[in-house]
Amino acid sequence: MISYIIRRIFYAIPILVGVNLITFALFFVVNTPDDMARAQLGVKRVTPEAIGKWKEERGYHKPLLYNAQAAGRGAVTETIFFEKSVKLFVFDFGRSDQGRDIGYDIRTRMWASLAIALPVFLVGLLAYITFALLMAFFRATYVDFWGVVACVLMMSISGLFYIIGGQYLVGKLLNVVPISGYDEGADALKFLILPVLIGVVSGIGANTRWYRTIFLEEISKDYVRTARAKGLSEIRVLFRHVLQNAMIPVLTGVVVVIPLLFMGSLIAEAFFGIPGLGSYTIDAINSQDFAVVRAMVFLGSVLYIIGLILTDISYTLVDPRVRFE
Amino acid sequence: MPFKPVILWTDALVYLLVAVVIALALYIRGHEHLRAPWRSVARNASGMAAGTVLVFFVAIGLVDSFHYRTAVSVKDGKTVYAVEVLSALDAIVEPLRTRKEKTYSSPLATHLYAKETMELPDGRTARDYPRLKHGGAHLGNPEAEFASDIAGNALRGAAAGAALWGAVALLLCVLLARRRHAGVGAAWRAVWRGETEVPWRAVLVTLALVLVAGGVLAALSVKYHVLGTSKVGQDVLYLSLKSIRTGLVIGTLTTLIMLPFALLLGVMAGYFRGWVDDVIQYLYTTLSSIPGVLLIAAAVLMMQVYIDTHPELFETVTERADLRLLFLCIILGITSWTGLARLLRGEALKLREMEYIQAAHAFGVSHLRIIVRHILPNVMHIVLIAVVMDFSGLVLAEAVLSYVGVGVDPSMISFGTMINSARLEMAREPMVWWSLLAAFTFMLMMVLSANLFADAVRDAFDPRVKSRVLTPERLREIAADGTGTRQAGRTA
Numbered sequence: 001m002i003s004y005i006i007r008r009i010f011y012a013i014p015i016l017v018g019v020n021l022i023t024f025a026l027f028f029v030v031n032t033p034d035d036m037a038r039a040q041l042g043v044k045r046v047t048p049e050a051i052g053k054w055k056e057e058r059g060y061h062k063p064l065l066y067n068a069q070a071a072g073r074g075a076v077t078e079t080i081f082f083e084k085s086v087k088l089f090v091f092d093f094g095r096s097d098q099g100r101d102i103g104y105d106i107r108t109r110m111w112a113s114l115a116i117a118l119p120v121f122l123v124g125l126l127a128y129i130t131f132a133l134l135m136a137f138f139r140a141t142y143v144d145f146w147g148v149v150a151c152v153l154m155m156s157i158s159g160l161f162y163i164i165g166g167q168y169l170v171g172k173l174l175n176v177v178p179i180s181g182y183d184e185g186a187d188a189l190k191f192l193i194l195p196v197l198i199g200v201v202s203g204i205g206a207n208t209r210w211y212r213t214i215f216l217e218e219i220s221k222d223y224v225r226t227a228r229a230k231g232l233s234e235i236r237v238l239f240r241h242v243l244q245n246a247m248i249p250v251l252t253g254v255v256v257v258i259p260l261l262f263m264g265s266l267i268a269e270a271f272f273g274i275p276g277l278g279s280y281t282i283d284a285i286n287s288q289d290f291a292v293v294r295a296m297v298f299l300g301s302v303l304y305i306i307g308l309i310l311t312d313i314s315y316t317l318v319d320p321r322v323r324f325e
Numbered sequence: 326m327p328f329k330p331v332i333l334w335t336d337a338l339v340y341l342l343v344a345v346v347i348a349l350a351l352y353i354r355g356h357e358h359l360r361a362p363w364r365s366v367a368r369n370a371s372g373m374a375a376g377t378v379l380v381f382f383v384a385i386g387l388v389d390s391f392h393y394r395t396a397v398s399v400k401d402g403k404t405v406y407a408v409e410v411l412s413a414l415d416a417i418v419e420p421l422r423t424r425k426e427k428t429y430s431s432p433l434a435t436h437l438y439a440k441e442t443m444e445l446p447d448g449r450t451a452r453d454y455p456r457l458k459h460g461g462a463h464l465g466n467p468e469a470e471f472a473s474d475i476a477g478n479a480l481r482g483a484a485a486g487a488a489l490w491g492a493v494a495l496l497l498c499v500l501l502a503r504r505r506h507a508g509v510g511a512a513w514r515a516v517w518r519g520e521t522e523v524p525w526r527a528v529l530v531t532l533a534l535v536l537v538a539g540g541v542l543a544a545l546s547v548k549y550h551v552l553g554t555s556k557v558g559q560d561v562l563y564l565s566l567k568s569i570r571t572g573l574v575i576g577t578l579t580t581l582i583m584l585p586f587a588l589l590l591g592v593m594a595g596y597f598r599g600w601v602d603d604v605i606q607y608l609y610t611t612l613s614s615i616p617g618v619l620l621i622a623a624a625v626l627m628m629q630v631y632i633d634t635h636p637e638l639f640e641t642v643t644e645r646a647d648l649r650l651l652f653l654c655i656i657l658g659i660t661s662w663t664g665l666a667r668l669l670r671g672e673a674l675k676l677r678e679m680e681y682i683q684a685a686h687a688f689g690v691s692h693l694r695i696i697v698r699h700i701l702p703n704v705m706h707i708v709l710i711a712v713v714m715d716f717s718g719l720v721l722a723e724a725v726l727s728y729v730g731v732g733v734d735p736s737m738i739s740f741g742t743m744i745n746s747a748r749l750e751m752a753r754e755p756m757v758w759w760s761l762l763a764a765f766t767f768m769l770m771m772v773l774s775a776n777l778f779a780d781a782v783r784d785a786f787d788p789r790v791k792s793r794v795l796t797p798e799r800l801r802e803i804a805a806d807g808t809g810t811r812q813a814g815r816t817a
Contacts, residue, residue: 018611026623031630039630152780156717156773158724160744161765164751266618266729285622286730288630293623300616308614 001316008312012305016089019301024085027294033060033080036290040097058097058291059083084294093295098287102295105280112182113264113276115192120199121261124207125254127200132211133238136219148212154205162202163271170194180273195272199265211250218246247318255314256307263300329406331392333647335574335654339390342581362706365785370524372781374531375774381535382771385566386573389414392643410643414570418563421546424459426558429750432759433475433549435461460550478544486540490533497525553759556746561760564738565767571739572771575654575723576716583658583665588708591666592700595673596692605670609663617660618729624656625731646734653726653733657719665711672704706786713779717772724768740768 031039037051037060055061062080087094093102135147171179177194218224219242227237264278273279277296284292353359366372391413394406415422429438436454444450456462464470495509501521502512516525542562545551552561594605612620632638632645639645676682676699685695720740726732727741735742743764750757 014607015611015614018607019615022611022615023623026627030627031634035630035634039633152776153773156769156776157765158721158740158744158768158772160724160728164744164748164761168751260616263616267725270729281619281622282729285626288626290626293619293626297615297619297623300619301614304614304616 005309005313008309012309015305016301019298020085020088023294023297024081027290028080028084036060036288039288057099058095084291088295088298093299094291096284096291097289102292105292106277106295106299109275109277109280110262110264111276112274113269113278114262115188116195116199116268116272116274116276117261117264119192119196120203121257123196124200124203128204128207128211129243129250131204131208132215133243135208135212136215136242137234137238139216139219148209151205151209151212155209156205159202159267162198163268166194166198166201167271170197180271182272182274191272191274195268195274199268210253211246214246214249215242218242221245244318248315251314251318252311255311256304258310259303259306260300262303263296328393328395329404331394331410331643333392333410333644334651335578335647336390336392338578338581338651339387339574342577343387345581362785366781367523369781369784370527371777372784373524374527375777375781377528377531378535378770378774379778381539382569382774383573385414386570388412388417389567389570394641408641410641412570414566418566421560421563421566424550424560426457426459426550426554427455428554428556428558429757430457430460430550430554430558432551432553432561433460433545434553435464435467435471435549438755438757457550460554461548463548475545475549478548479541482540482542482544483537484540485544486536486538487533489540490529490536493532493536494529497529501525552763553757555760556750561763564743564760565763567738568740568743568764568767569771571650571733571737572720572723572768574650575657575733576719576775578651578654579657579661579719580712580715582655583662584708584712586658587662587665587669587711588701588704590662591669592673592696592704594666595670595675596677596696596700598674598677602670605666609666612660613663615660618726620660621656621726622729622731624659625653625726628652628656642736646737649734650737653723657722661715661719665708668707668711669704672707673700676700676703706788710779710783710786713775713782717775717779720768720772720775740764 033055034051037054038046041050041054052061060080062078062083084094091103093106096102096105131147135144138144138147167179170176171194177190179194180191182188182191215238223245224237224241227241228234232240262277263281264274264276266278266282268274269276269278270282281293281296283289284296353363389412392410393412394408394410396404397407398405427437430436431438434457436456439454440452441455442450442452443455456467461467461471461474464474498509498512498516501516502509505512505515515521516529519526542551546560546562550560550562552565554560555564590605590608594602628649632649639648682695682699685699690698723732723739724741724744727739728745732741733739743760747757747761747764750760
């Protein structure tokens with residue numbers, strides 16, 4: 001088991017190298033640092049001196065891959081590739097184009113993201129599985145039929161409308177909780193209720209339908225018929241047999257997103273004014289802060305790969321038949 | 326020439342897509358085994374109803390894909406064309422586009438949304454809601470005439486829609502009657518009792534709703550702003566109609582761009598295995614491990630820098646916006662081919678072990694020929710299901726991406742830009758709700774019908790769905806299938 005995990009981690013390295021190369025190509029080869037400087041400073045009436053100064057301040061004045069002027073190891077290390085891309089591997093994100101320490105920003109802001117994303121994830125999972133089990137229990141009846149209709153309807157509505165509608169309904173019309181903002185500690189609770197509620201509701205359609213399909217597929221298997229033939233009640237069949245065996249396909253989709261919860265949600269955080277990593281990324285996109293976007297792309301990939309490894313490990317925990325050779 | 330046709334990049338790709346679809350349809354017509362699953366799509370009532378709605382959306386999108394520039398003046402024997410690029414849809418709904426108000430006005434309003442200082446005939450000034458320039462401008466006394474005028478116009482529109490529907494329904498019944506060698510009345514009764522093989526009743530009911538609603542909208546939109554006006558006074562109905570093309574282009578062209586990658590790489594990985602498989606697997610694992618939104622954001626950000634620093638490449642604003650739309654489709658395509666490629670690889674792995682492919686190997690058939698003749702036709706159902714299932718997701722993604730600021734060009738009319746501006750309008754007092762409601766309704770109709778149609782296609786093409794357990798519905802379906810074949814046998 002441990003050797004398997006170590007091997008998986010080693011497999012992850014070439015993928016991270018690939019991600020790193022893709023981001024490097026995207027940010028420094030498609031457009032030169034000169035283009036970035038011009039876009040930042042405004043395209044018109046920009047002097048070469050201003051561009052030079054902008055690049056110098058942010059360390060973009062060095063050569064891309066090979067520094068012929070520097071001596072010894074400096075030929076490789078004093079380049080944009082080494083300083084901006086290779087250093088990401090040790091989570092040295094450097095400074096943003098506005099001059100802030102990205103690593104510090106990430107460490108302080110990820111908790112706000114987690115405060116929203118984790119409750120959405122947990123409450124959502126519980127709600128979706130409950131609804132899906134209910135529909136599976138009442139399968140081939142009107143409950144199931146109208147349940148599916150409601151799911152299709154709900155998944156056809158853009159997430160933006162859930163947020164706008166929810167803010168209007170709960171915040172403005174009922175005036176129960178504030179519609180946006182954030183606070184530290186226990187005060188955060190009243191700010192969190194609405195985003196969490198909306199986050200859960202907006203996922204009901206697609207997720208419930210997906211889990212229902214998984215459960216129905218499981219219900220049609222032979223062992224379920226055997227269990228019923230033994231005289232087990234339908235409730236017992238569903239919870240003891242179907243739910244447990246359906247855990248494997250459920251886990252595939254669920255465990256992989258757990259590490260990504262730190263990244264938060266771009267849209268929800270921007271709408272609700274939550275100072276998490278999602279709104280951090282949006283601010284960076286809007287102010288064209290390339291250093292922050294690059295750091296977030298890399299961080300996101302690392303977390304995703306951790307999620308994949310966790311998924312594989314979780315298989316062994318729920319299904320003793322799965323073994324890693 | 327009074328106008329000069331303009332073929333934008335996305336237009337050209339849309340024409341290509343239409344040509345491909347027509348060619349495929351003709352090919353499928355000639356092959357019975359390919360027609361069979363489509364026939365089962367045609368028997369799905371919700372799928373057919375959704376398809377009817379989709380036809381209208383696609384028609385609007387297609388009409389909106391013929392662009393031109395009008396001539397302004399002739400200078401030195403050379404015609405000078407307007408910088409504004411218009412489409413055939415703009416020409417059809419000309420009044421909607423040109424009748425701009427000053428700013429917001431609510432649906433069917435005769436007065437502006439905000440009070441303004443006006444000079445009265447006797448020289449004094451007063452603050453009041455000014456009359457609209459176009460909306461309800463034909464009314465002498467809006468308070469008294471408004472209700473009867475609206476009702477009259479709406480009734481006329483509904484009647485026109487109903488008449489059109491009647492004509493279509495009659496035509497359908499005549500065609501059905503000719504095929505069945507029965508009377509038109511018998512065909513009519515069969516349709517309403519739901520006895521036809523294709524659920525024409527569902528189609529006709531949907532058609533009636535769409536045509537009557539469309540008739541009312543059209544009749545009222547001539548004299549009013551049915552869905553209100555936006556901040557700069559544009560008719561919201563016009564904005565909604567123009568948004569349809571953007572959504573359709575994103576939903577379809579992305580798949581068109583992504584398909585060659587996914588097919589080629591996925592099938593190659595599964596068929597050749599070995600190092601080809603390793604390389605391709607590495608490629609798609611790497612790409613798919615970057616969270617989609619972030620990769621799209623990064624790519625669009627870089628593209629924006631490129632467009633900003635090379636303004637000389639684009640002749641008109643529309644061309645710039647169009648190229649950005651195309652780039653967005655390409656970027657979405659690059660991030661979304663990995664899922665389909667993985668599915669195709671798995672299927673190709675399974676297929677290459679099949680006996681008929683082993684036999685082809687033994688006969689010395691080349692790899693290329695095996696892939697084209699034996700593998701590709703057998704993975705097409707996966708491709709088709711992926712294409713139709715992705716569509717609605719892409720339309721929804723456009724709105725979110727435009728909101729984040731990495732979607733379409735801000736000058737391009739789309740559901741995303743409409744929702745984006747609506748966010749500030751919600752905070753106004755009194756609230757400006759109509760453009761949000763319009764975007765919501767149009768988007769919901771489009772995505773919902775796409776989802777329902779996709780479900781029908783998946784049910785017909787996915788072999789796993791057919792092996793489902795027997796439920797009462799499934800038994801009824803099988804029974805219906807039986808009568809369907811019997812009927813077909815009789816008419817033949």
